[in-house]
Amino acid sequence: MSASTRPVVALTLGDASGIGPELVAKLLSRPDVVAAARIVLVGDPWVWAEGQRVANLTPTVRPIENWAAAKTGGDDLPMFLATDTVAQADIVPGRMTAAAGRGARAALTLCLDAFTRHDIDAICFAPLNKQALKKGGMAFEDELHFFADHLGVTSYFCEFNTLGTLWTSRISSHVPLAQVTTLITKDRIKAAAKLTGETLRRAGFANPRIGLAALNPHGGDGGTCGREEIDIIEPAARELNAEGVPILGPYPADTIFLKARDGLLDAVVTMYHDQGQVAIKLLGFEKGVTVQGGLPVPITTPAHGTAFDIVGANKANVEATAQAFLLAARLGASYRAGSGIAA
Structure with a gap:
């Protein structure tokens, strides 16, 4: 060049x-x-x-x-x-x-x-x-x-945080953990997923595979451990797919990065800062x-x-x-x- x-x-x-x-x-x-x-x-x-x-x-x-x-x-x-x-x-x-x-x-x-x-x-x-x-x-x-x-x-x-070919984005970032649930809305989830797809395509991914992380332990356990998945996150995923924006999940946060590690996902949309940062830094802090x-x-x-x-x-x-x-x-x-x- x-x-x-x-x-x-x-x-x-x-x-x-x-x-x-x-x-x-x-x-x-x-x-x-x-x-x-x-x-x-x-x-x-x-x-x-x-x-x-x-x-x-x-x-x-x-x-x-x-x-x-x-x-x-x-x-x-x-x-x-x-x-x-x-x-x-x-x-x-x-x-x-x-x-x-x-x-x-x-x-x-x-x-x-x-x-x-x-x-x-x-x-x-x-x-x-x-x-x-x-x-x-x-x-x-x-x-x-x-x-x-x-x-x-x-x-x-x-x-976004990247590690080689793996990307993460967030619904909330540098805010106290107590404020996270106030920022988890369908509109923010959909906007984050769309921006993630657009950015990965500009970075060279032809058809990025994007997964959505759940918020609560075990993905809320059917509402017994939190209702954000039922009331907000799953409806956002359905709407995204209906609008032609492919999204997988939501998957429990303690297993979604196993899928990413094994090459099944190109990006993970997380709900808060440390949900993605801990995984990325463990997988390769130096990169x-x-x-x-x-x-x-x-x-x-x-x-x-x-x-x-x-x-x-x-x-x-x-x-x-x-x-x-x-x-x-x-x-x-x-x-x-x-x-x-x-x-």
């Missing part, structure tokens, strides 16, 4: 207090990553230098002055767009700080604005810390809601990817966090970040080809 036809993917360093800078140094040392897209690394020079120091790697990048230069780059080198988002004096490695949260959000805002100007095709960001983002002024439950608000998205959106679904721009990140306990030790495993970047590149290429709404 020539430089002019590869998607332009913006890459951020994540939380400056975490393992993100180290991961990006390792990421840009991989030939498969560099070959997958025209990369625009966005971040503060001192944070980038620190990441290289920890990783003991010095991948070559070409400085650029503005986003427009990303479109005209004629070589295969990753580009570096320097920012000034966070002072080194305000950062304590391995510790949550509001300054790091503000800096991470500022870099992402630059990337979102670049997308609205059609300067880039996708975004991949190194791990963030939600507490730092909130302490730093983000007035949303998570970065997905920040992205949606900034981009003016009013339709249904949700996080999990989070996709911000339902947005006009493909956005991915590794499914793990900032790992404050190993910051500075050069122990961070880059595989999930690499998978996140390569998926962003594939989705960005699909967007670039004119597939409509990206992820």
Whole structure:
């Protein structure tokens, strides 16, 4: 693929207090990553230098002055767009700080604005810390809601988690467990299932097989252990199938991932965060990817966090970040080809 036809993917360093800078140094040392897209690394020079120091790697990048230069780059080198988002004096490695949260959000805002100007095709960001983002002024439950608000998205959106060819989506996400049942509605289940199917097709699945997880133990045991399956989840599944949106289940949550593990499902629509996350992380923590679904721009990140306990030790495993970047590149290429709404 020539430089002019590869998607332009913006890459951020994540939380400056975490393992993100180290991961990006390792990421840009991989030939498969560099070959997958025209990369625009966005971040503060001192944070980038620190990441290289920890990783003991010095991948070559070409400085650029503005986003427009990303479109005209004629070589295969990753580009570096320097920012000034966070002072080194305000950062304590391995510790949550509001300054790091503000800096991470500022870099992402630059990337979102670049997308609205059609300067880039996708975004991949190194791990963030939600507490730092909130302490730093983000007035949303998570970065997905920040992205949606900034981009003016009013339709249904949700996080996807992927592990190789297995995807999961959620009816509810970063909310207290006590609020989950208030968010389980037929409309949300149907919207999540439809978005899951659309996104998997853009990711290359011709006929995705999607399963629906139950909420209650044993799928509610005929109503003796909860009625959400009878009153909401099963009717939603019937309506989806009647509307030509194939959906399997609902299956009890303690067995549905056995079907997925055995290759019988491509995706699972779960009812709440940990219902899918526990399974995905047990199946392959080092390779999990989070996709911000339902947005006009493909956005991915590794499914793990900032790992404050190993910051500075050069122990961070880059595989999930690499998978996140390569998926962003594939989705960005699909967007670039004119597939409509990206992820």
